[in-house]
Amino acid sequence: MSSLIAIAYDTLTLLCRRRLFWLNVWLSVVVVVVVASMSCHGTGWSLGFGLKSWPSGYLVKGSPWESTLFFGVVQRATQWWVAGAAPLLALFSMASVVPKTLKSGQAALLFPKTQSRAAVLLGRFAGGVIFAAIPALICVTGLFLTLGWRLGVWEIRLFLALPFALLLFSALAAVTVMLGVLTKSSSASLVVTLIFAASVMALQDAASHPEGAEDEADLKGIVQSASGGSLALQIFTWPLPRTHELMEGMSRAIRLSGPRPFRDLVRRWRIGNLRVGVAAAEVLDATAEMPAPPVTPLKLSEAVLVTTGFCGLALIAAIVLLNRRDL
């Protein structure tokens, strides 16, 4: 146990010294600052702590649209940054850790000092997950404080985004660790993990929208037909990490919805006479996920269990591969 903790701590210090870590942290801070810089006043709303102001008849201090704005923005910041881009940046840093550990000069220093090779891999994995949690925690804490400051709403459930984001990251990190052992190459493990993540998302999206698949997107349609129908696709994608359901579950867990739909707020946005909000709402519609069956608590539990199980299996496969390997 002591060696596992030592290796996790070592991994954390190793990753925290990388520039990408500071980029991740600073970008998280930027996201928080941008959200915190928004405010509503008597005649409209402003960005950059009042640097740029837009007059509005409805988006004013104390109106229902004010909380709609903040809840909508925080919800998207959580989805896109905390559970999306930030873990991806962390994965870029983490991809090189296992291949470097397996290089003969470092392996010879590390492995003879540990009781099991599994401890080294699990330590590296755990350190990576803690590392990914740091910018996510910074961002969520910042968003939590922003909501409290701007709206007086101390929404503690916002922190529920963290376990979901980390579970999604863990699944990808476990794949990276396994590929790192298999290929001993940082770039190969990273590229294949990203391809895997994209494939899983596309497949599960296709599997969860059987009727609209042909109409919604070519890719989904191709995947649908290539897999020979929805049932086969659902069976095929069942053991894979449940990205879609976990994201949906996260949104429901943090329950950030204003009194009005955020999309309606965006649609109303004008710059002068230009109705930019209509175009922005179109973009939001296009990037938004298709309506899917609601995620029930049972479905969410299944998603958590399956994703955790996938993560565990990937790590066990990595340990088996490593135990059979000469270093």
Add this chain to the structure above:
Amino acid sequence: MEQVWFLTRFLRHGMLAFVMPEVKPIDLAIDLKSLTKVYPNGVQALNGLSMRVKRGEIYGLLGPNGAGKSTLIKCLTGLVHPTACRGTVLGFPVGDPEVNSLLGYLPENASWPEHHTAGQVLDFAGRLHGLVPRERTRRVTELLKLSGLEAWRNDRPQHFSKGMRQRLGVAYALMGNPELVFLDEPTDGVDPVGRKEIRDLIRDLKREGKTVFVNSHLLGELELICDRMAILMRGRVVRQGSLEELTIESCRYEIAVAGNLIDNFGLMDLIHRLGGTVVLTPDGVESHIELPTRRPQLVQPVVDALRQDGYLLLSVAPARQSLEELFMEAIRTGGQFKTREPGD
């Protein structure tokens, strides 16, 4: 964590993990009866190697490049899985990770982590061994002092000279107070003063009752410190024993005489009958006689005859092969050594 280790053991040994006996420590630090390693590319690095290293001794490993020295150490430290193996390290089966806490290892080309200073490297090793913070701090300070790196405690090993990195490696290997220490080329790149310090350190380890297994190309170094040694060639131990045992075949007496003996047929006949040889120095003023024996009684007739004929004896001394000569002979003959009758 016990469960994780058991799972690893199970993945490694299969059902045998349930019935593997707890091994008792024995008098031999390393007891290899047959160790074979064939790499997936077909290269046979070790070929049924057998070796016995006693606890508390300094054991040297010699061999040309490609003899299998590094593979042997990697097998013993669990980095490489043997293809077939019968043997133990400190009483544990070869490759059993449970022995790791009792081992120290300085690899030949250690690649130090870029994010640690010298002090942090040793602290990390202490964490791996599960030392409590106070004990870790004490041990780090002690080992930095021992390796002469106290002043560089907060510097990164990347900026160290080769010698300093080697000294840090020795300190790293000793962090967990191991019973058996593997040192792969410990004095490589170290200046003469540093070499002596490392030699003294190795002797100190022996005094503390630790077993030290040294692999070095510097034969003079091994000759100075090793109690016993082995010569490895093509994956097999061709010779094993103390320097005395290994060079016993080369024991001889060397007699230096003023004058030319070549023309003294009676004396030459006596020397040839004893299996000896005579070499005249280029200037022709001295003759050097070599008698292949370690028994002084057999030298007396020659000494008597030399005195009788009025030669001036410059020196009479027993001599034996140096380790370097022994090693070179092993290389030349491919491990086939000439033998003499016992007691000759």
